Amino acid sequence: MDVVEDLKEISKLYLNDVYVLINQQCSGHKAWELILGTFLATLALGWLWQELFLHELSLFQRSKLFFFRVVRSLPVIGRKIQEELDKTKASIAKDLFPLPPGYVYNTHLPDKGMTYEAVFDLAQSKYKSMEKIDWQGGRLSGGVYNCGEGHDKLMAKIYGLFVGDNLLYPDVFPGTRKMEAEVVAMCCDFFHGGPDTCGTMTSGGTESILMACKAYRERAYKQGIKTPEILVACSAHAAFAKAAKYFKMRYTEVPVDPQTKLVNLRALRKKINKNTCMLVASAPSFPYGVIEQVEDIGQLGKRFNIPVHVDACMGGFIIPFAKRAGLDLPSIDFAVEGVTSISADAHKYGLAPKGSSLILYKNSKYRMGQFYVNTDWCGGIYASPAVGGSRSGAIIATCWATMMAVGTDGYMDNAVKVIQTREYIEKHVRDIPGLCVYGKPDVNILSIGSQCFDIYRLGSALTAQGWHMFTVQYPSGVNFAVTKMHTAPGVADIFLKDLRDCTAEIMKDPKAKAEGIAAVYGMAEGLPDRSMVEEFVHGYLEAYYNTTN
């Protein structure tokens, strides 16, 4: 014990020295100087703390942005970069959405309203006819998941029946209110939700994901977390980064395994911190089509008391039904411990028209954070379940009608056909010299790359053959999402034939440089200054609304 006493004595002496030193330093100052100095120092420390730890961008992300901003503000280089950018932007804008010869933009309201017949004729002859890609015939990867005369006719009739319905006024439109509640309940049921499982419909997968992120942000705020952080694998859909941007949250990505394209669980575990407000597993991931480790991520969530969102936008209407049909796939739903919410797109493999998706929660405690309530608005007490205010009942009705018409047997049939078609295409793609498939796809998507040539050239070659593929980056690839249209007899074989022919042609000169849009993609992927790429893409969005061709 003597040692302890000695140490105490020594530290006392030390403290004494410190006191003496501080007093000496302060002795020449007035009291108000000391108070003001302390106050300013506290402010400065608070500011520094805020900047270092409570900003929604990490210090590294901000340093990178700052560096490139400095480069671009340099007098000569900066101006040159800007000139090049503007030139490229202008040429993108000009070529992106060309009108057929003889077409002009109509930019004025007609002085006198047209007859119904005239409007319909105009829409059919001059607008619908502009479509050049045979998407009904299966030339489109993903995008549209269902069509067919019988179904489309029912959709038009149901839409017509409920065309006036506005679900901002559910008391006026009890029928479509009941339909939405039923759609949510039916989905909770096939996702093995318990009696407390609940949810809402939204306009699409993006809105579903935004809502989950918002709900978890509110939960984190309640726990006193100032900068809630979304922790995802880089394979997560862009909607999570969008949510972070919209809702001022932190967004942290961990890599996926280069071979399997599955989440690197160790990296994920390491990044969990006291700000982490949600974890995500995609089922399957959009870029690679692999079902991520829902069970492991669920366990992590449970251990650290962090909500786990399963993004089943793509697979939500396939995986549960494929399992039911006997296919060997993992559970991705509320049956898995730790899963607290699921997003599923009715307008993808739910086979409904665009504009409907679901966000479901394990219990209403989570959902509460999604709701918006304003008790003080002079327009009245206002409440909305998701982003929208007025909402079309007709869209909800078409979703409900689709689910009733397709039924469990229909979804099982579609799920099995889609997965088998993807397996068939995948098997043959792996046999084409020069091509490879990323990871081990589980469901509907496969992502094709090449070790021999610039894969974006294949994308362009397929475009020239009338196909429309997705492009992925890091690593570069072209991505194919099998839909109901591709399950029709012969469609997969036509695709494989074109794929073989295009690849063989490219393999004659594998080292040739990409041209056109393929070259733009390649260049964009390699640019370290992402703000420049961002400008190009703004050019694309601006071109979308261009009416001056």
Ligand SMILES: *Cc1c(COP(=O)(O)O)cnc(C)c1O
């Ligand atoms: C399609 C998709 C989304 C986004 O859905 P949208 O309907 O396009 O808004 C999100 N996540 C995954 C995995 C998807 O496939």
